Amino acid sequence: MKTIHTDEIIPVVERLCMEANYFLGDDMVAALKSAAAAEENPAGADILRRLVENAEIARSEEVPMCQDTGMAIIFAEVGQDLHVEGTGLTEAINQGVRQGYAKGYLRKSVVKDPTLNRVNTGDNTPAIIHYDIVPGDELKITLASKGFGSENMGGIKMCKPSEGLDGVINFVVDTVDKAGGNPCPPIVVGVGVGGDLEKCAILAKKALLRSVGEHNPDLEWSRVEDDILERINKLGIGPQGLGGTQTALAVFIETYPTHIAGMPVAVNINCHSARHKEAVLKGRDA
Amino acid sequence: MAGEIMLQTPLTQDKVKKLKAGDAVLISGTIYTGRDAAHKKMVEALARGEELPFEVKDQIIYYVGPSPEKPGKPIGSAGPTTSYRMDSYAPKLIALGQTGMLGKGWRAPEVIDAMKESGAVYFAAMGGAGAYIAKCIKAAEIIAYPELGPEAVRKLTVENLPAIVAIDAQGNNIYELGKAKYRRA
Incomplete structure (x- = not known):
């Protein structure tokens, strides 16, 4: 003791x-830099470069x-x-x-x-x-x-088990699509699958504590994270919702066993100030 | 960014008419802040037949609740808040001649209708770039509702504050146009 x-x-x-x-994580700064290089919309790439600059100002001046x-x-x-x-x-x-x-x-x-x-x-x-x-x-x-710009854009759905993996993926992608530019893209998407109403919501929040580059240890769920990220980045939302290819920097999924009758899914969106x-x-x- | 339009306030109708969705602008001059609680108070004041704390005609209202300023600085971090929460109030102020809104994210059809009818522009500032935007704010003064803290109405002097014309006075909307252009789904 x-x-x-x-x-x-x-x-x-x-x-x-x-x-x-004050100090944005190194993983996020690197992800913003990669996104700036990859963004097809020149105005979006410009925003991403300024967000890197914003993080540098915050760090050096110790301001939020x-x-x-x-x-x-x-x-x-x-x-x-x-x-x-x-x-x-x-x-x-x-x-x-x-x-x-x-x-x-x-x-x-x-x-x-x-x-x-x-x-x-x-x-x-x-x-x-x-x-x-x-x-x-x-x-x-x-x-x-x-x-709460990003928190307000989250959602929860008590999916039917018959909706399967497509049901999970569609709910996550739809939630991000509806959010558009509101949650300050490029975003990080936390997803909780399983448990009960509150367990999946807590998992979705907890998922956001991961660093960009960390995957779900389960290979199949890790692939689902990649699939969802690819689909989100085809939505066209882009940095700040002004159009582009870099809408999300990462998708993190956490799971928990659930009841035979249920498949709860929660989405918690984080802004680029993760x-x-x-x-x-x-x-x-x- | 190349090709940015230098925009000096007040935002008069001749300037409003020239701005097109997607234009990058650098805003300089006086602008006013207001977010949820301040908008509620202003619209309630109008309903009681009282004056607003500032003349909104030809002005830009920035939807922002800054963080506290460190000693020696005019303001703390000051990026935009999400605009849709002001949608139920904005048409009333636009009808009184407000020509500019500065925030982030989509707007309700009623706001866009009001913008087209009266001639107003909605600018998107860089959401989350609070430290960056603070550098463009040279002076800040609380002019109304100090009891609201971060939500008090402030008069700001800004220099080259970067923004994008998100929705112009014709109703062209970069959130829709930009998304459609890059959508592969």
């Missing part, structure tokens, strides 16, 4: 908020690459042999988000009530936190800043 105090967790979350928003610095989505993997002392893990994570968004000059984009009282909470909390209990004595925190950073915290001997 190891121990960690929440005072050690707060500054880590604070740092992740800032790093996620996008003004929508998102809701803070956290995936926390808590080792079952780790004891957390202090204020409580959820409160510690929220305190880290509060400090990160304040000190990092990040936009506060959370309202208190979704419908009846849309007043800004002022500190970008609460975060959305997904916990997993895992073997070991470490705490792994992955933070994704998720903007922001996620992680940290692993080690406990001390108790």
